[in-house]
Each structure stands twice: as structure tokens, then as C-alpha cells.
Amino acid sequence: MKTQYYAASSLDGFIATEDDSLDWLFMLGNVDESSYPAFIAEVGALAMGSATYEWMLRHADEVARETGSAWPYIQPVWIFSTRELQAIAGAESHFVRGDVRPVHAEMSKAAGPKNIWIVGGGDLAGQFYDAGLLDEIIVQVGSVTLGKGKPLFPRRLVAPPLTLVSVQQFGSGFAELRYQVPKSAP
Ligand SMILES: NC(=O)c1ccc[n+]([C@@H]2O[C@H](COP(=O)([O-])OP(=O)(O)OC[C@H]3O[C@@H](n4cnc5c(N)ncnc54)[C@H](OP(=O)(O)O)[C@@H]3O)[C@@H](O)[C@H]2O)c1
Numbered sequence: 001m002k003t004q005y006y007a008a009s010s011l012d013g014f015i016a017t018e019d020d021s022l023d024w025l026f027m028l029g030n031v032d033e034s035s036y037p038a039f040i041a042e043v044g045a046l047a048m049g050s051a052t053y054e055w056m057l058r059h060a061d062e063v064a065r066e067t068g069s070a071w072p073y074i075q076p077v078w079i080f081s082t083r084e085l086q087a088i089a090g091a092e093s094h095f096v097r098g099d100v101r102p103v104h105a106e107m108s109k110a111a112g113p114k115n116i117w118i119v120g121g122g123d124l125a126g127q128f129y130d131a132g133l134l135d136e137i138i139v140q141v142g143s144v145t146l147g148k149g150k151p152l153f154p155r156r157l158v159a160p161p162l163t164l165v166s167v168q169q170f171g172s173g174f175a176e177l178r179y180q181v182p183k184s185a186p
Pocket of ligand 1: 006007008009014015016019020021022025048049050051052053055056080081082083096097098099100119120121122123124127150151
């Protein structure tokens with residue numbers, strides 16, 4: 001079982017624009033022709049921050065059109081927020097806040113032998129990293145720059161550096177980089 005931060009980023013390191021738009025992402029390629037189907041098949045539990053969750057709420061119609069359901073995950077999800085958020089029908093959702101370590105323990109139990117996906121945002125992935133709980137970072141680097149926006153991973157991770165495990169091209173829109181997080185980090 002691994003804890004993986006899997007996300008798409010612009011070439012200049014942003015996972016969304018400042019106003020949480022992902023329009024730039026969807027025009028770069030078809031998700032079915034990416035690593036996503038194989039990746040999600042091995043995921044047993046998901047974690048996301050409230051901005052990511054609220055994006056799903058705001059785009060429920062679009063998500064339903066694309067995937068057949070307003071909530072496309074069969075796995076349980078842990079949503080981090082200090083606020084009360086509306087639940088999505090059909091989702092096994094756990095609303096949590098604060099320290100990621102006890103949440104990770106709960107998620108591990110639920111995931112069993114499968115992986116834990118930190119969906120985003122970047123700081124939430126950073127919180128798992130800070131706690132020594134992040135094993136892999138998998139980034140689809142899109143062929144666009146955004147100038148500014150929500151950061152991919154707002155941490156200084158220098159020594160030891162990440163270990164680059166693989167590089168794969170998906171069409172002309174994405175280069176996927178897979179990194180192992182060193183055991184001694186942070
Ligand atoms: N390109 C991609 O692959 C990709 C992947 C994921 C997300 N995204 C997009 O990127 C953007 C991410 O937004 P974001 O960077 O703002 O991150 P986010 O993690 O989705 O949301 C951040 C918010 O989550 C809550 N939170 C985070 N950690 C918490 C903790 N430990 N305890 C309690 N609450 C906590 C806080 O808000 P409150 O307490 O106010 O609720 C915080 O402001 C979204 O637009 C999303 O749709 C893109």
C-alpha cells in the first residue's frame with residue numbers, strides 16, 4: 001500500500017488557476033488515454049481539501065455528463081475542512097480537520113492492500129509529506145503555462161531530492177513524471 005499524490009500540473013507548477021479553473025486541463029487530452037484508469041483501479045481511499053471538493057460540487061453536472069455520476073469514485077473519501085460542507089449523495093464521505101496522521105491511519109484501514117490517493121491540493125499533499133506519510137508524487141505535466149495559480153507542491157524538498165522513477169509521454173499534451181519520496185524526508 002502506498003500513499004500517492006497524483007495530479008496534473010501546468011509546466012510552471014500550478015494545478016488550477018487562482019480562481020480554481022481547470023478548463024486548461026481538459027483540453028489537453030482524454031483521461032481514458034492516460035495512466036488514470038490503471039491508477040484509480042489500485043486506489044482504496046481518497047483525501048482532498050475543501051477547494052477540490054467544492055470544485056466537484058460546483059461542476060456536478062459536468063462530472064455527471066463525463067462519467068455518468070456526479071461523484072465518480074467508488075472509494076471512500078476524506079475531506080479536509082474547518083467548515084461544514086454539503087455531502088454528495090452516493091459518496092462515502094468523511095469530513096475531517098487538523099492533523100493528517102490519525103486520518104491517514106483510518107484511511108489505511110479502509111484501503112486495505114490498495115493505495116491512498118491524495119487528490120490535492122498541493123498544501124494538503126504537503127501536510128502528508130511533512131508527517132512522513134507520502135510515498136510517491138505522480139505528476140502529469142501539461143503543455144501549458146498559467147503564470148500564477150494554485151501550487152502543485154508548496155514545500156522546499158531539496159536534500160535528499162525526490163527519486164525520478166519513470167517518464168512517460170501521453171500525446172502532445174502531457175509528460176508524466178513519477179517520483180519516489182525519499183524515506184528520510186522531510
Ligand atoms: N490539476 C489537478 O490534477 C488537480 C488536483 C486536485 C485539485 N485540483 C484543483 O486545485 C485547486 C486546489 O485548491 P487548494 O490549493 O486551495 O487546495 P485544497 O486542498 O483543495 O483546499 C484547501 C482548503 O482545504 C482546507 N484544509 C486543508 N487542509 C486542512 C486541514 N488539515 N484541516 C482542515 N482543513 C484543511 C482549508 O479550507 P477550509 O478550512 O476553509 O475548508 C484549505 O484552505 C482546486 O481548484 C482543485 O479543483 C487540481
